[in-house]
Amino acid sequence: MARVHTVPQILQILFFSTFIICSLSSLVSANRELNEDNWKDILEGEWMVEFYAPWCPACNALAAAWKELSTIATRKNLGVKTAAVDVTQSPGLSGRFMVTALPTIFHVKDGSFRQYKGPRDVESMLSFVETRRWQQTEPVPGWKAPDSLQMTLVAEFFKLSQALRSVHTMLMETYGLPTWGSYLIFAVATIFIGAILGLVLVCIIDLLYPPRRSDKVLVSQAQLDKAKEDARKAEEEELINEDIVDDNETAGSDAEKNSASDSSEGGGAAAGSGGDAREVRKRRPRKAD
Incomplete structure (x- = not known):
């Protein structure tokens, strides 16, 4: 009979303990x-x-x-x-x-x-x-x-800063580096990472906006020498033509001068007489004193 009475008591204790545990856990x-x-x-x-x-x-x-x-x-x-x-x-x-x-x-x-x-x-x-x-x-x-x-990007920057601070602490406490040594390592790493990011950015830009290919044609040295020789010959021919034209112009100008001098001698007298005649006609008689 004692066992019969103890079973409900044990169940009650288990029930209350379970209730208390659930309450505390909540x-x-x-x-x-x-x-x-x-x-x-x-x-x-x-x-x-x-x-x-x-x-x-x-x-x-x-x-x-x-x-x-x-x-x-x-x-x-x-x-x-x-x-x-x-x-x-x-x-x-x-x-x-x-x-x-x-x-x-x-x-x-x-x-x-x-x-x-x-x-x-x-x-x-x-x-x-x-x-x-x-x-x-x-x-x-x-x-x-x-x-x-x-704000998600800001959170990532905060996490990055915390990670860098942890690395800085590890370098100083675990490896015994001075403060300036840790900062020097961070500076070199920053420059290296910046160079890599710049290279990646340039590659991305080249892929998105490829440079235009030039239409230049490669010329051999023999062709280049031939072109220079042709240009020199053309320049010489041009100089020769200019000399011929200058000689013709000089001969024409001499002939014109000779003809002009002859005509001026022949017509000079007539012009002089005509001029004197015109001067005579234009003169007025002087008044008597």
Whole structure:
């Protein structure tokens, strides 16, 4: 009989323990940790997202209020979920959301992002959600939306900078390089990568816009010498023709001079007489004194 009474007690204990474990698991999973892989889950539904860093004192002070907000929101079935992003583990998300100060809180409603700038106590954050005061806040414009193409590029640059910083730290701590040595390696790598990118860009441009082929014909040296000889002969013939023309012009001018001199001697007297006659006719008789 003792065994019969102990079986229901064991079942009750198992039931209550299972209920407690489920409740605790729901409370623990209420505040979700976001990273580069699962951050798009906040594009559906209503979320409150916190960006923090473990070394940030203000973030550590907000931790208790944030957990309480998550617990109350789950208990009241407000339909809002809470999430957190560690910027040291997910630098791309900090660039995607343009986080410039810590802690930063965003309210997300069906892919519409609004930054929460109110007080950081539990009552104020609950009121922001319950009374829909987020409707009074202007959403983030489309070109700055975290899911836009340009912010995706910004996120990639943030991740690249974090990777370069990790490499810099490794070179200094693991290999014992001085700071200037690490910077020198980065400078050489930058020049090398820039040269490769420039070469690739030139190849792409040549493929898209190929240069026009010239219609020049290759001429042998013999043909070139022959062309020079022909040009020299043509120049000599031209000079000879010019000399002949000059001789003819000189002979013609001498003949014209001779004929002109003869005619001037013959007609000079007549012209002189005629001129004297004209002068005589034009003279007036002098008056008597």
